[in-house]
Amino acid sequence: MRLLRAFFIAFLTAVVGCVVAFFVGDYLTRLAHVPEMEGQRGMTVVFLCAPLGILAGLVVGIVSTILVRRRGLAGFLVAQGWSLLIVCGLAGLLVGVPYLLSDKPPRIDGKRLELQFELRAPATVQIPDQPDGYSIRVSLYTDNRQSRFAFIDWSAITKDAEHITIPGNVPLLTHNKTRSLLASIGNEPAGSQFIELKIPPSPTKQDETWSEWIFATQRADLSPVPEPDRFAARFRVRSAD
Numbered sequence: 001m002r003l004l005r006a007f008f009i010a011f012l013t014a015v016v017g018c019v020v021a022f023f024v025g026d027y028l029t030r031l032a033h034v035p036e037m038e039g040q041r042g043m044t045v046v047f048l049c050a051p052l053g054i055l056a057g058l059v060v061g062i063v064s065t066i067l068v069r070r071r072g073l074a075g076f077l078v079a080q081g082w083s084l085l086i087v088c089g090l091a092g093l094l095v096g097v098p099y100l101l102s103d104k105p106p107r108i109d110g111k112r113l114e115l116q117f118e119l120r121a122p123a124t125v126q127i128p129d130q131p132d133g134y135s136i137r138v139s140l141y142t143d144n145r146q147s148r149f150a151f152i153d154w155s156a157i158t159k160d161a162e163h164i165t166i167p168g169n170v171p172l173l174t175h176n177k178t179r180s181l182l183a184s185i186g187n188e189p190a191g192s193q194f195i196e197l198k199i200p201p202s203p204t205k206q207d208e209t210w211s212e213w214i215f216a217t218q219r220a221d222l223s224p225v226p227e228p229d230r231f232a233a234r235f236r237v238r239s240a241d
Contacts, residue, residue, distance in 0.1 A: 002065070005076055010061030013083040014054045020091045021053020027095055031102050033147055033173055060086050103174045106202050112171070113203060114240040115140065117150070119166040119183050119195075120213065120232045127157075127164060127185060137184040138168055141194070142176040150181070171240055175201040182220060183231050192220035195233045203237045210236045 025045035034041040061083045068079035105112050119138060128135050138150040150170035158165045179199050184192040193216035199207060216231045218224055225231075 005079070006062055006065040009065050009076070009080050009083055010058045012080060013061035013064075013087060014057035016084055017053040017055075017057025017060070017087050018050050019053075020087060021049045021056075024053070024091050024094050025049025028098060031098055035146060035148070056090065057083075057087055060090075105171070105173045106175055108203065108205060108208070108237070108239070111239040111241045113237045114169045114171045115150075115179075115197075115199070115235055116169045116238050117167070117181065117233050117235040119168065119181070120234075121164045121166070121183075121185055122229065123159065123162050123164060124228075125164060125185050125191070130154075135186060136166060138166075138170070139182050140170045141180045141182055142174060143178055146182070147173070169238075172199075172203070172237065177201055181233055183216070183233070184220070185231075193225055193231045194218050194220070195231060197233075197235060199235075199237070207237045210234050 022045060025048070028049070029041045029044050034044055036042075061079075064079045064083040064086070068075055068082065070078055107113065117138075136152055138152060139146050140148050140150060148170055150168045152166060152168040156167045179197040181195045181197060182192060183195060195214055195216045197214070198211070211234050213232045213234050216225050
């Protein structure tokens with residue numbers, strides 16, 4: 001009878017642990033800025049966080065059953081209650097402690113910020129009449145790591161005799177010493193170029209004005225970019241709220 005009670009308590013606690021782990025994992029992966037690219041964040045939640053939640057629920061349920069010696073329905077309810085309370089307490093710690101220690105998004109006047117940019121490419125660069133996320137891609141690199149893809153305003157792309165101008169924006173989620181844009185047009189390696197951004201870790205109101213045009217200096221493979229092929233960008237920060 002005691003073995004059967006342990007089984008049911010461990011099973012129910014594992015189910016709750018799995019459900020809670022989905023929410024905790026979703027929060028922690030967002031807090032850690034795990035990339036969405038190719039489903040990395042979703043797979044982390046499903047294949048790492050959920051199994052850990054199940055394992056934690058099983059262990060907590062078994063230990064609670066062993067420690068609670070009361071018999072009958074009262075003993076079952078007490079052990080189950082303690083199990084669920086411990087699982088929820090662990091979830092609260094896993095959410096609260098990382099939040100307190102995490103790098104919060106920079107703000108101006110209490111408002112979150114995003115980076116607004118205009119990417120300028122030579123007119124010789126070919127883009128389709130209806131661009132998509134594969135033909136034009138811009139991602140923000142922070143401290144030399146890819147952090148987030150930018151939103152491209154396809155309807156606002158303009159062309160003239162010398163340039164193609166591509167506007168977009170991307171949220172600023174952390175305080176970083178170095179930031180850069182990796183702009184990729186087409187599928188050729190030569191079409192991916194780094195543009196270094198001169199933005200302080202904590203932007204101020206002075207950074208809400210447009211910068212000068214900054215030219216790319218190297219490709220994605222770190223080779224230099226010939227002057228006629230260089231991309232350029234100008235940027236500013238603005239409220240994301």
